[in-house]
Amino acid sequence: MFDFFFIIEKLILISAVLGITLFIAAYSTLAERKLAAFFQDRIGPDRAGPFGLLQPLADGLKFLFKEAIIPAKADRFLFVLGPSLSMLAACMACAVIPWGPDLMLFGRTVALQITDLSVGLLYLFGLVSFGVYGVMIGGWASNNKYSLLSTIRASSQMISYELAMGLSLIALVLTTGTLSIREIVLGQPGWHWNILAQPLGFMIFIVCAFAETNRVPFDLPECETELVGGYHTEYSGMQLGFYLFAEYINMFISSAVMTCLYFGGFQMPFIASLGLPQNVVALFGVVFFFVKILMFLFLFIWIRWTLPRFRYDQLMRLGWTGLIPLAIINLLATAVFQLCN
Amino acid sequence: MFTVYFPLLMLLGAVLLFVVATMALTHLVGPKRASVHKHEAFECGIPSQGDARTPFSVQYFVIAILFVLFDVEIIFLYPWAMEFRSLGWTGFFEVALFTSVVCLGFFYIYRHRLFSFKK
Amino acid sequence: MTVILNLGPTHPATHGVFQNIIEIDGETILNADSTIGYIHRAFEKLAEHRPYYQITPITDRLNYCSSPINNIGWHLTVEKLLGVKTPKRVDYMRVIIMELARISDHLICNSILGVDTGAFSGFLYLFQHREKIYEIYEEICGARLTTNIGRIGGFERDFNDVAHRKTLEFLDEFSVALAEFESLLNRNRIFMDRTIGAGPISAERALNYGFTGPNLRAAGVDYDVRVTTPYSSYEDFQFEIPIGTQGDTYDRYMVRNCEMWQSLSIIRQAIEKMPEGPFHADVPEFYLPPKQDVYQYMEALIYHFKVVMGEIPVPVGEVYQAVEGGNGELGFYLVSDGGRSPFRLHFRRPSFIAYQAYPEMITGGLLSDAIVTLSSLNVIAGELDA
Numbered sequence: 001m002f003d004f005f006f007i008i009e010k011l012i013l014i015s016a017v018l019g020i021t022l023f024i025a026a027y028s029t030l031a032e033r034k035l036a037a038f039f040q041d042r043i044g045p046d047r048a049g050p051f052g053l054l055q056p057l058a059d060g061l062k063f064l065f066k067e068a069i070i071p072a073k074a075d076r077f078l079f080v081l082g083p084s085l086s087m088l089a090a091c092m093a094c095a096v097i098p099w100g101p102d103l104m105l106f107g108r109t110v111a112l113q114i115t116d117l118s119v120g121l122l123y124l125f126g127l128v129s130f131g132v133y134g135v136m137i138g139g140w141a142s143n144n145k146y147s148l149l150s151t152i153r154a155s156s157q158m159i160s161y162e163l164a165m166g167l168s169l170i171a172l173v174l175t176t177g178t179l180s181i182r183e184i185v186l187g188q189p190g191w192h193w194n195i196l197a198q199p200l201g202f203m204i205f206i207v208c209a210f211a212e213t214n215r216v217p218f219d220l221p222e223c224e225t226e227l228v229g230g231y232h233t234e235y236s237g238m239q240l241g242f243y244l245f246a247e248y249i250n251m252f253i254s255s256a257v258m259t260c261l262y263f264g265g266f267q268m269p270f271i272a273s274l275g276l277p278q279n280v281v282a283l284f285g286v287v288f289f290f291v292k293i294l295m296f297l298f299l300f301i302w303i304r305w306t307l308p309r310f311r312y313d314q315l316m317r318l319g320w321t322g323l324i325p326l327a328i329i330n331l332l333a334t335a336v337f338q339l340c341n
Numbered sequence: 342m343f344t345v346y347f348p349l350l351m352l353l354g355a356v357l358l359f360v361v362a363t364m365a366l367t368h369l370v371g372p373k374r375a376s377v378h379k380h381e382a383f384e385c386g387i388p389s390q391g392d393a394r395t396p397f398s399v400q401y402f403v404i405a406i407l408f409v410l411f412d413v414e415i416i417f418l419y420p421w422a423m424e425f426r427s428l429g430w431t432g433f434f435e436v437a438l439f440t441s442v443v444c445l446g447f448f449y450i451y452r453h454r455l456f457s458f459k460k
Numbered sequence: 461m462t463v464i465l466n467l468g469p470t471h472p473a474t475h476g477v478f479q480n481i482i483e484i485d486g487e488t489i490l491n492a493d494s495t496i497g498y499i500h501r502a503f504e505k506l507a508e509h510r511p512y513y514q515i516t517p518i519t520d521r522l523n524y525c526s527s528p529i530n531n532i533g534w535h536l537t538v539e540k541l542l543g544v545k546t547p548k549r550v551d552y553m554r555v556i557i558m559e560l561a562r563i564s565d566h567l568i569c570n571s572i573l574g575v576d577t578g579a580f581s582g583f584l585y586l587f588q589h590r591e592k593i594y595e596i597y598e599e600i601c602g603a604r605l606t607t608n609i610g611r612i613g614g615f616e617r618d619f620n621d622v623a624h625r626k627t628l629e630f631l632d633e634f635s636v637a638l639a640e641f642e643s644l645l646n647r648n649r650i651f652m653d654r655t656i657g658a659g660p661i662s663a664e665r666a667l668n669y670g671f672t673g674p675n676l677r678a679a680g681v682d683y684d685v686r687v688t689t690p691y692s693s694y695e696d697f698q699f700e701i702p703i704g705t706q707g708d709t710y711d712r713y714m715v716r717n718c719e720m721w722q723s724l725s726i727i728r729q730a731i732e733k734m735p736e737g738p739f740h741a742d743v744p745e746f747y748l749p750p751k752q753d754v755y756q757y758m759e760a761l762i763y764h765f766k767v768v769m770g771e772i773p774v775p776v777g778e779v780y781q782a783v784e785g786g787n788g789e790l791g792f793y794l795v796s797d798g799g800r801s802p803f804r805l806h807f808r809r810p811s812f813i814a815y816q817a818y819p820e821m822i823t824g825g826l827l828s829d830a831i832v833t834l835s836s837l838n839v840i841a842g843e844l845d846a
Contacts, residue, residue, distance in 0.1 A: 010348045014355050040584040064363075067371045072380035073392070084360045091356040095349055115348040122419070144382040145393045145465055152401045159408040166415040173422040216578055217650055223578060226831050228472060233383055238367035242360075308650045309578030311828040312487045313457060316404070320456045324411075324447070328440060331418075335425065335433050385479070386470035396461040398486030 005108065014114055021094050024293075025248040026056035032248075032301050039305045063241035071234050073143040082138020083235065083242035089131040090249035096120040097256045098182040100266045100286035104278050112266075112286065113182055120181040121169055124257060128165070128212055132158045134246070135221065139231035150230040153312060154221030158212055160319040165208035167327035168201040171334040172261060181257075185265030189272070195262040200330045202262045204323050209254040211319070213247060216304040223309055255296035256289075263292050403455055414443050462490060465827075469498050473576060473831045476841025480818070480830070487826045492819035496812075500845040507805040511770020512538050513612055513746065515805070520606035522807060523843040526565035526786040528557045528597065528609045533783035536691055537792040538612045540779045542743065549737040550614040551693035552730045556627065557600065557609060558692070558783070559723040559730075563634070564593045565786030566674070566716040566723075569838035573713055574645055576835040577654045582644045589637050592630045599623035613747040614740025627731065631724055638720055646717070655710035659821040659833025662707060669817045673788025673810050675837055678715045679707030685784040692783075697729050709829075712836040745772045770800045787811050787838050811843040 030045065030052065037044025045052035070079050100112040117123050132155050139151025175197045176184045188194055195202050211218040222230030229235075232243045259265055266285035276284075310318070382389045421428065421436050428435075450456075462485045468474035477498035483491040503522070507515045519530035532554050539546060567590060571583040594604040599622045601609040610616070619627075645651045661671070666679040676683055684701045686694040702718030704711025740747050744763050753760035766772055776798040782791040791808030814837050821837075822830040 006344065007351075010351055014348070014352050018352075018355060018359070036581075040581050041588065042584070064367050065370055066367075067373060068367050069379060071382050072377075073382055080364060084364060087360050088356055091359070092352065095352050114352055115345050117345060117349070140394070142382070143393045144389075145384070145463060148393045148397075149463070149465070152397060156401050156404045159412075160404065163408065163411045163415060166412070167418075170415065170418050170422045173419070174425055177423070177426065179419075179423065219578065223828075226473060226828055228383065228385070237371055238363060242363075305581050306644075307579060308574065308645075308648065308654060310650060311654055311826060313826060314650075314653055316456050321451060325444075328444065332437060332440065335436070338425070339430060339433055385466040385468055387466055387479070390464065395463060397463070398461060398484075400486045 009108070009110055010114065013110075013112070017094050017097075017099065017114060018091065021091065021249060021252060022245075024252050024297075025245060026060065028248045028252060028297055028301075029059065029244075030055050031297065032304070035298070035301045036305050039302075060241070063238045066237040068237035068239050069234075071142065071144070074234065075141040075143070078137050078141035079234075080239065082134050082136075082141055083232075083239045083246070084134075085137060086131060086134030086246040087242045087249075089127050089134060090246040090253065093124060093127045093250075093253040094256075096123055096181050097253070097260060098185050098265060100289060101282040102278070103282050111182075112282065116180055116182045119179050121173065121179045121184075124181075125162075125166060125169070128158075128162060131212075131246075131250070134243075135231050138235070138243070142231070142234040144234050146227040146229070147231050147233050150221045150223075150227040150233075153227075154214065154231060157214075157218065157220060157315060157319070160316060161208040161211035161218075161323070164204055164319060164323035164327045165212065167324065167331055168198075168204040168208070169261075171201045171327070171331045172198055172205075174331070174334045174338055181260050181265075185260050185267060188264040189267055190269050191264075193262060193264045193267075198262065198330075198334070200326065201334070202258075204327050204330065205262070206258060207318075207323060209258060210300070210303070211315075213250045213254055213300075215247075215251065215300055217307045217309045218315060219304075219309055220312055220315060251297060251300050252293065255293045255300070258296055259289060259292040265289060400455075407450065407455070410446075411443070414439075461485070467830070467834075468495075473834060474841075475572060475835070476839070476844070478815070478839070478841055478844060480834075482822070482827075482830065484827060487828075489822050489825055489827060489830055492822050492830070494815060494818055496815065496844055498845065499841055503846045504805055504807065507802055509801055511800050512774070512802070513767070514770070515802070516610075517606065517608045519807075520608055521842050522809060522846060523565065523786055523790070523811065523840045524605060525568050525840055526561035527605065527607045528561040529565075529783055529785050530790060531607060531609045532558055532692070533781065533785070533790050534792055535610055535612050536783065537779060537781035537794050538746070539741070540781050541775060541777065541794060541796055542612075542746070543775070544613055544741050544743050544746075546614060546692075546741045547737045547739075548693060548735045549739055550741065552696075552734050553615060553619060553739065554610070554692045555694065555697070555730045556727050557597075559726045560593050560596060560627075560630075562784075562786055563720050563723050564590050565838070566720050567638075569786075569836065570713055570716050570720075571641070573655070573709070573832060573835045574641075574651075576831050577651055579645065579648075579651065582641050585637050585641050585644070589630070589634050592626065592633065596623055596626045596630065599626060611740065611747055613743040614738070616740075616748070618739045624731075627727070631728060635721075635724060638717070638724075642717060646714070652710060654828070655713060655832055655836070656708060657706070658709040658829040659825060659836070660706055660708040661817060661821050665817070665820070666707060670813045671788065671810075671817070672813070673785065674712055674715045674719060675707075675788060675810075675814050677701065678704035678711035680705050685782050685789050689782065691781070696733065697726050699726050709832045709836040716838075772800070773798055782808065785810055787814065787840070787843065807846055809843045809846055811837075811839045812846070815839045815844055 034044045045055045048054040048058040070076050095114040096117050098113040103110040135154045136151055139147040176187050214221050232240055266289040268284055268288045271281055462483050465482050468479035469477040479495040481493045482489050503518050516531050516534055519534045520527040522530045567586040571586040574582040597607050598604055601607050661679055663679040663681050666676050680703055682701050682703050699722045702715050704715050748767050749760040749763050754764045774796050778795045780793045782789045788810030793806040794802050795804040797803040821833055
């Protein structure tokens with residue numbers, strides 16, 4: 001049972017996936033600043049390396065070498081635990097993402113997925129809930145009124161939007177009949193993307209994804225003009241870096257999840273008809289998958305620099321009285337539609 | 342089981358290693374200069390009064406309770422969604438009945454204006 | 461349970477240093493209390509020890525977003541005391557500068573309102589045009605933020621060609637930018653939801669508090685000093701006074717936006733109708749003679765000395781002169797006992813008056829409403845504390 005090559009293969013895959021995730025998250029900070037600069041007629045960071053390409057490295061190093069201040073009244077252990085949990089939850093989510101079709105290497109079939117959980121969707125759903133703890137613990141440990149207020153905002157926002165997210169996913173499960181993300185992706189060959197079957201479900205899901213990642217227009221927990229710095233008011237150094245970084249990883253992962261669930265994941269239209277070797281198809285699949293992910297990342301950034309943010313009561317009203325009823329209707333309508341066919 | 346869950350454990354190990362190592366590193370290499378004012382909690386430039394961890398508005402708690410209720414109801418729907426083809430119309434009507442009870446409860450809390458944060 | 465929260469003195473939403481202590485239950489504000497005085501510099505007392513022309517730089521520091529209006533308001537006050545009639549050209553030049561200052565004031569208020577609701581990009585679209593306005597100031601008086609523009613009786617020099625060209629360029633470029641900014645926010649659903657009904661004040665309450673300017677007009681009272689008691693030949697220009705109905709944040713935002721369009725039109729009219737003539741009134745006791753003359757003529761040297769030392773008798777009496785500042789009626793109440801400096805000088809500062817209504821306006825609202833209300837009242841700390 002104990003397969004040495006299997007361990008090696010997974011180790012390589014895990015380090016590659018983690019590396020790529022961190023790399024893309026780091027460079028989406030640069031992309032965000034560059035795109036923001038573009039939207040606002042500015043130049044953006046251009047000092048570190050050519051076109052500012054080394055900026056994420058400089059930022060990371062600076063975070064690392066800054067003093068990690070822990071306020072006197074804070075709970076020291078929980079204060080450090082908060083950002084660590086955020087980071088942990090963000091990184092763990094990449095386990096169930098299928099990054100591409102199977103590769104054939106040295107006579108072995110190598111799946112480009114860390115693990116194909118049969119309950120992949122529930123696993124993701126669980127991690128989303130788990131992510132609340134990082135924010136919650138950090139904000140509470142700070143012992144600062146602004147942090148506490150924003151922590152409570154954050155947790156009630158995240159749990160509220162989880163409901164609509166869960167309901168929209170059930171509708172998706174009705175059409176796909178599986179909870180494994182790999183099977184969901186394989187179930188949308190060519191142009192048979194789930195977005196066509198579940199347009200309303202996708203709209204609900206993407207709104208919830210924005211809310212869960214605390215991005216504009218749902219960035220109430222960290223709205224700087226009301227609650228100073230939100231839940232990370234008291235944070236500095238790498239502890240702050242973890243919170244900020246986890247947000248970008250979450251963005252990346254939710255882009256990947258949206259691509260997998262609704263936009264065919266690594267499935268590339270017309271590729272099957274070309275008769276290419278399996279490994280080339282896999283490579284194209286990975287590239288196409290990342291192109292789709294990057295487009296979602298661009299959408300996240302584009303919206304951030306265009307829209308204002310909601311007010312707390314509007315956010316709750318949208319979540320509870322807008323999205324949840326809509327998601328229930330979508331669920332029942334999908335069921336009826338599926339049964340009639 | 343092994344092939345499915347062991348990679349997950351490996352990933353957990355790798356991520357834990359990364360998180361703990363980075364946290365340890367930053368505490369090791371970063372400067373440490375203690376000062377009374379630096380370690381005060383931020384209160385807009387004013388000495389902070391009392392402790393932030395006071396009892397808080399009950400409305401957030403109500404939201405949390407509602408979440409638990411609805412989340413459990415959503416979890417009940419997942420098994421149905423998986424077996425929904427084999428259950429057919431019977432299953433659908435049972436779930437529709439279940440959902441309508443949920444909706445009734447939803448309507449009840451809506452009428453009690455629990456989602457409206459304006460007093 | 462309620463929580464006491466400090467907004468300020470160093471809070472990102474208080475653009476300047478002043479404090480609000482608010483009591484919140486969840487997100488709802490139950491009580492609010494405002495504190496002022498963090499940058500009180502005793503300007504009224506300072507003014508009692510300075511010759512008249514040295515008070516102009518003090519007025520710069522009132523509402524520093526539109527300091528030329530303060531400068532010119534002060535000059536108008538002294539001219540009223542002296543009974544000086546300024547030439548039309550001076551009036552028109554002043555109108556151009558004051559309307560530019562009004563635009564720079566309103567654009568900051570409105571774009572910062574965008575920032576406070578979370579939309580950052582619109583802020584920069586407008587803000588780069590404040591830079592253009594500052595470049596025009598620079599050509600006219602050499603300074604940018606604290607302008608100290610003009611002199612008692614007129615201007616120290618005529619507008620140069622660069623200033624003319626830059627003003628015309630600004631008129632064209634800014635209308636494009638403002639239209640773009642408006643398309644970003646005016647009908648934006650989230651922005652409207654955030655601002656409509658936030659921090660409202662009725663016309664009656666606003667009048668009782670003594671509101672003036674855009675904050676009063678948003679509540680529906682068409683009071684504008686430029687029309688009710690015209691100064692600096694404002695009666696020569698055609699413009700409209702936009703008014704709101706609800707007195708909420710959205711109305712204040714819209715009133716300011718419309719006023720920027722009106723200001724652009726006034727500047728165009730002033731440039732078109734600009735008469736030829738001297739760029740200062742003939743008040744040798746207060747207007748510095750040209751430097752060449754000071755070197756060559758005895759009289760000029762004597763006047764120069766007297767003006768600089770401020771040793772010139774002024775009429776005894778009291779005057780009140782108001783101008784329409786960025787935030788409302790900016791009044792100067794001047795009591796002269798005939799000495800070299802005012803016996804008493806009082807600034808009627810619109811921000812100070814508007815800020816008193818702030819606790820009443822936010823009580824019962826949500827925390828986020830308090831932020832946008834503060835932003836749209838455009839309380840400038842320098843003007844608040846003086």
